[in-house]
Each structure stands twice: as C-alpha cells, then as structure tokens.
Amino acid sequence: MTITFITGANKGLGFETARRLSALGHTILLGARDAERGQAAAEQLGARFVPIDVADDASVMRAAADVAAHEGSIDVLINNAGIIGPSVSAEALTGLQAMDVFGTNVAGIVRVTHAFLPLLRGSSDPVVVNVSSGMGSFAVTHDPERTESKVIAPLYTASKAAVTMLTTQYARACPDIRFNAADPGYTATDLNGQSGPQTLTEGTDAIVTLATEHASEGTGRLIDRFGPVAW
Template identity: 65%
Template sequence: MTTTFITGANKGLGYETARRLIEQGHIVLLGARDASAGNAAAGKLGARFVQIDVTDDDSVAAAAADVEHHEGWIDVLINNAGIQGPAGDPSDLTGADVLSVLDVNVVGVVRATTAFLPLLSRSADPVIINVSSGMGLLEVTHDPSRVESTYLAPAYTSSKAALVMLTTQYAKALTGIRINAADPGYIATEFNGYSGPQTVTEGTDAIVALATEGRGHGSGRFVDRHGEITWS
C-alpha cells in the first residue's frame, strides 16, 4: 500500500488530492500548519494528521521524525503548500513581500524534500511531486490566448518559475526518485477567490496521475491534466 505525505493539505488542492488518493487506496499523511484545521480535515478524510510548517526548519524536522516513528517511510511526497502574495501592480512590492512567498513556495519545498529524502529512500518506488503552475512558464504567461497572460502576481509567478528549475535540478541529481511538477491550472479555490473556471477536482488530475502512475515513467516532467507540457 502506498504511503503519501502531502503538505498544505487541510483545504483546497491538498485536501482534494488527499481525498482522491485515499479513495485509490493510499495511506495519506495530511500535513498542515494549523493543528485544529489539520486534525479536522484528517478526521473527515480518514487520514493521519502531521503538523508541519514548511517555513520552519524545526517543524519540518519534527514532521519527518513523526513519520519516521509511526510509518518508517513514505512512497510519495507531494509539495503542495503555497501562498500567492501580493497581486497586481508591483510598484509597491517590497523585498519582504517576495521573501515571504519564496519561503513557502520554493524554500519550503527544499526543506520538506531534504527532510523526507531518508524516508523516501526506503520506498521501492519513491516519488516527489511539486505543485507548480503555468504561471511559472514564460511561454504560457506570454500567450494572449491563455488566462495566465492577463494576471499580475509578481512574487507568485517568480516563485513558480523558480520551482520549475528546482524540480529539473532535483530530477537530474536524484536519479533513483521520480521527481516531477504538476500544473493544476486555473481552478476555483479560496486561493483565487473561487474565480477559476476549473473545479478543484479537475485541478488535482495531474497531481493524482503523477502519484498513481507507477514505475516506468519519466522524471523531470511538467504535467497538467491534459498531459506533459514543455518547460518553456
């Protein structure tokens, strides 16, 4: 049975990913910063809650130690936790604004990945999925036919572009692990004021596909719900 750890899973994409993977037989460890919200979500789904704040080294280490003690390994790590930061005109954007977004969306992925690598190394088929966005791709954000080209979110888009490169670097270095990025697309969640045209379930299609595809598939890919897309 596959054991999957998901960060930021008490709501939105993380919660729906957990729900769908549990339906498919995964043991899901639901990671969340807020203990009350995390316990409530895990209780509804039949997951096990593990407290984790990806911006805090001690919290991430404690989460990995908790999983070490209870499960002993994981098969899939889904780096889902993310924040948007300021949107719109960047004239008043501050360094602190950008650093806070990078700390969750990029550095948080590094913290979690490093902490959970020893647990992944015990899996027969280890997988890391980084939840990125088409907002981090130059081609997509310059294509006037795509909604991503109309939206200004300088800190968020920069962080997702960085996560794209981070994913490829990990995939090149850690050849024994399948490491890919998923683009949920523009979905209706609290994250964007429920303005997206896709449902949250549609937004998890790529994540669930990567978590369940099994051995023999490639690493270093960027996948949306329609399939693999180019890193441009």
C-alpha cells in the same frame, strides 16, 4: 500499501488530492500548519494528521521525525503548500514580501524534500510531486489565448518558475527518486477567491496522475491535466 505525505492538505487542492488518493488506496499523511483544521480534515478522510509549517525549519524536522517514528518511510511526497503573496502593485513590492513568498513556495519545498529524502529512500518506488503552475511558464504566460497571460503577480509567478526548475534539478541530482511537477491550471481555490473555472477535481488531475503513474513515465517533467506543459 502506498504511503503518501501531502503538505498544505487541510483544504483546496491538497485536501482534494488527499481525498482522491485515499479513495485509490493510499495511506494519507495529511500535513497542515493549522492544527485544528488539519486534524478535522484528517478525521474527515480517515487520514493521519501531521503538523507541519513548510516555512519553518524546526516544524519540518519535527514532521519528518514524526513520520519516521510512526510509518518509518513514505512512498510519495506531494509538496503542495504555497501562498500567493501580497495583493499590491508591482511597484509596491518589497524584498521582505519576496522573501515571504519564496520562503514558503520555494525554500519550503527544499526544506521538506531535504527532511523527507531519507524516508523516501525507504520506498521501492519513491516519488516526489511538486505543485507548480503554468503561471511560472514563459510559454503559457505569453500565449494570448491563455488566462495566465492576463495575470500580473510577479512574486507568485516567479516562485512557481523556480519550483519547476527545482524539480528538474532534483530529478537530475537524485535519479533514484522520480521528481515531477504538476500544473493544476486555473482552479477555483482560496488563492484566487474561488474565481477559477476548473473544479478542484479537475485541478488535481495532474497531481493524482503523477502520484499514481508507472515509473516508466519518467522524471523531471511538468504536466497539466491534458499532458506536458511547455515552459
């Protein structure tokens, strides 16, 4: 039985990923910072709710201790939790706002990965999937044919570029664990006011692929639902 822990899984991409992997036979540990919503989502899926706020060190360590006590190990870690940041002009951005976005989207992945590495190493085939974005790709955001080239969101895009680089560095540093990044594409979620043209199912295709593929597919990659993403 594959045990999969997903952060930010009470709604959107995280919830749809949990639903799809559960249908494929994964045992889902549904992580969320809102206890009421997280518990409700877990009950809906037949999953176990684990409280976690990826921006808080103590919360992340409690979550890892909870999983260690109940499951003992995990096979797949999906770092999905993230925020888009303030809706202000680039000129109005502040250092505190940058710290908030990077504290969740980037440092959050470091916190969770650090805490859960011992649990992953209890698996015979450990996998980490980091939810990144084509918005953090130089190639994608400079392609006039792509929607991403029309968007200005300095903190979010920079944080997702950092997520992809973190993924490649972890892949090199930890060859016993497969680290890959998923670009969901422009998907209708709360982050964009449900404006994306892709469905949640389409948006989770790359995440589900990375969580279920054979080990021979490799590590240190960024893919979307169509294949490798240049960045």
